[in-house]
Amino acid sequence: MEVAEAVRRMGLAERYRDRDWTTAVRVTDTAVRRAAPHWLTRLAEALLAVPRPTYPQRFGFEAALRRLATTPGDPGRVTFVRSAARRGLAWGEVRYGLPEVAAYLAMAQRETDLLPVFAGAEATDELAACLWQEMVMRTDATEAVAGEFADRLAAAGHPLSVLPRTRTALERETTAAVKLPVAGAARVTCTAERPLGVHPWPGVDADCADAWLFTLEGPLDGFGAAELRALGPRSAGSSFVRVSRIGGGDALRKLHETASSGPVYGPRKFAAYGRLAAWECLAALVGVDALDFAAVESAARECTFLSYVSDWHIQLADSLDTGLAALWPDRRTVTLIAATDSD
Numbered sequence: 001m002e003v004a005e006a007v008r009r010m011g012l013a014e015r016y017r018d019r020d021w022t023t024a025v026r027v028t029d030t031a032v033r034r035a036a037p038h039w040l041t042r043l044a045e046a047l048l049a050v051p052r053p054t055y056p057q058r059f060g061f062e063a064a065l066r067r068l069a070t071t072p073g074d075p076g077r078v079t080f081v082r083s084a085a086r087r088g089l090a091w092g093e094v095r096y097g098l099p100e101v102a103a104y105l106a107m108a109q110r111e112t113d114l115l116p117v118f119a120g121a122e123a124t125d126e127l128a129a130c131l132w133q134e135m136v137m138r139t140d141a142t143e144a145v146a147g148e149f150a151d152r153l154a155a156a157g158h159p160l161s162v163l164p165r166t167r168t169a170l171e172r173e174t175t176a177a178v179k180l181p182v183a184g185a186a187r188v189t190c191t192a193e194r195p196l197g198v199h200p201w202p203g204v205d206a207d208c209a210d211a212w213l214f215t216l217e218g219p220l221d222g223f224g225a226a227e228l229r230a231l232g233p234r235s236a237g238s239s240f241v242r243v244s245r246i247g248g249g250d251a252l253r254k255l256h257e258t259a260s261s262g263p264v265y266g267p268r269k270f271a272a273y274g275r276l277a278a279w280e281c282l283a284a285l286v287g288v289d290a291l292d293f294a295a296v297e298s299a300a301r302e303c304t305f306l307s308y309v310s311d312w313h314i315q316l317a318d319s320l321d322t323g324l325a326a327l328w329p330d331r332r333t334v335t336l337i338a339a340t341d342s343d
Contacts (some may be wrong), residue, residue, distance in 0.1 A: 001031045003042045010047075010056040024056040032063045037071055040064040044084050053092040062094055069104035075113045078105060082117070082127050098127040099270040106134035106271070111141065118146040123156035133160055133272035140166060160272055162291060163279070170297045173249030177307070180243045186226035189217035196335055198284040208235045208263075210323075210338040211284070219331035223304050227334075228325055235323075235340040239311035246307045248282070248300030251324055254307060255281045255337070258322040263339030285326045285335045302329045310340040 009027045012020035032043065047053065047061045065088065069081045085101040088094050105114060114135060121128035132149065135142045143150075143165045153161035192215035210233050220227055225243040246254075259281075260274030269277055283291055286299035308323040323338035 001027070003039065003046050006031055006043060006060075007046050007050065007057065010060050011050065011054050013056060014054045021056075024054065025059070028056065028060045028063050032060050032067070035064075035067075037068055037073060037077065040068050041080060044068070044080075048084065048087055048091055058092045058094055061088060061092075062096055065096070065101070066104060069101055070108040072108055072110065073113070075116055078109055078113050078117065081105060085127060099130040099272055100268070102127050102130035102134050102272060103270040106131060106138060111135070111139055115141065115145045118142075118149040121149050121152075123152040123158060129153055129158055129160050130270065130272035133163060133275055134270075136163070136166065137171075137271055137275065142166075160276060163275055164293055168293060168297060170249045170252055170300060173247060174253075175247035175250060177244040177246050177250065180224045180245060180306075182225045182240045182243050184224075184226040186222070186230050188220070188227055188230035190214050190231060191217050196284050196337065198280055198337075208339060210235050210336050210340075212336050214334045214336070216332045216334065220327065220334075223306065223327045223331075223334075225306075225308070228306060228308065228336075231334060231336070233323065233325075233336055233338055233340075235310065235338050240308050240323075241311045243306060243308045246305050248286075248297070248303065248305060251285070251300070251305045251307070251326070252278055252282050254322060254324060258339060263322055281337050285324065285337060287328060287333070287335070303327060308338075 006027050010024050012018070013024040015021065018024075032040065035043070044061055044064045047057055047064075050057055053061070065081065065084055068077060068084075071077075081101065085096070085098060088096075089098075114131065117128050117131060128149065132142065132146050132153075135146075147165070150161065150165055194213050196211040196213050198211060214231055224245075225240050228243070229240065255278035256271070256274050259269045259277040260271045262268035279291060279293065279296065282300060283289075283296045286296060286303050288295045288299050304327040306325045308325070309321045310323065321340050323336075323340050325334060325336045327334050
């Protein structure tokens with residue numbers, strides 16, 4: 001199909017009640033999803049020239065952009081995707097964000113084709129900023145190539161600039177999880193309970209999210225499912241199907257996975273802002289007020305962490321159902337962050 005004809009057909013209808021709706025959306029289902037990258041590039045350019053795009057045209061552009069970003073190419077492909085993604089946001093009501101496009105590029109394109117992005121990128125280049133953090137989590141080569149870009153981000157006060165420029169020791173750390181029994185009961189007296197002061201997943205229904213700090217009457221002898229059940233996490237109730245003791249690095253990784261992919265009923269942050277949310281949450285869990293990464297790592301090694309999921313009726317992926325609790329060294333303070341569902 002010629003590009004001009006594809007653009008024309010996608011412009012025939014705006015709503016599913018319109019007579020030519022089937023013809024309009026079929027272009028995306030048949031042509032866009034099967035086309036070669038060079039055709040998709042021409043289609044994206046042609047669509048961006050449409051002054052008042054219809055819904056099928058906007059959807060077709062999104063599909064073409066996603067396919068271009070996720071199909072391995074060359075530096076020219078990366079440059080085009082970056083430009084088209086920014087122009088698309090100003091062109092119409094598209095349903096993607098620059099962090100999402102950065103994630104697709106980082107997953108599919110070669111490192112050698114992505115690193116040149118940082119050479120001339122300005123601090124206002126949001127896609128480059130997200131791509132930088134996506135690549136920090138994937139390759140150690142980013143620091144040398146993107147150092148000056150990171151300096152520009154820091155000078156401009158970009159929120160991602162506070163993150164470490166390489167993976168920290170805690171982010172590399174893994175420990176074997178220890179499965180704990182979920183049966184039994186424990187007597188735990190809580191003398192104070194307050195919000196933790198951080199909400200990692202905006203938009204999650206309050207019934208499916210927890211962020212609390214508990215002060216106990218006396219030190220705990222043990223810390224497992226029984227003690228956790230006695231404290232009563234709201235979102236999971238008493239329904240735990242798996243409880244494990246994990247290390248601080250695994251807790252950080254779990255927070256990152258959930259923030260990046262989105263918890264139950266929650267929005268995705270993707271890896272860049274997911275990394276920032278993960279560190280902020282871990283800092284709150286271990287009782288460090290400022291985002292001092294060395295202090296957070298040190299405190300995390302002194303805490304005991306539990307990971308759990310609720311007895312959810314749709315067990316699609318663990319990242320959709322996340323519960324984390326930390327027992328501080330004083331053994332009288334427990335913090336909890338969760339996005340779970342047990343209905």
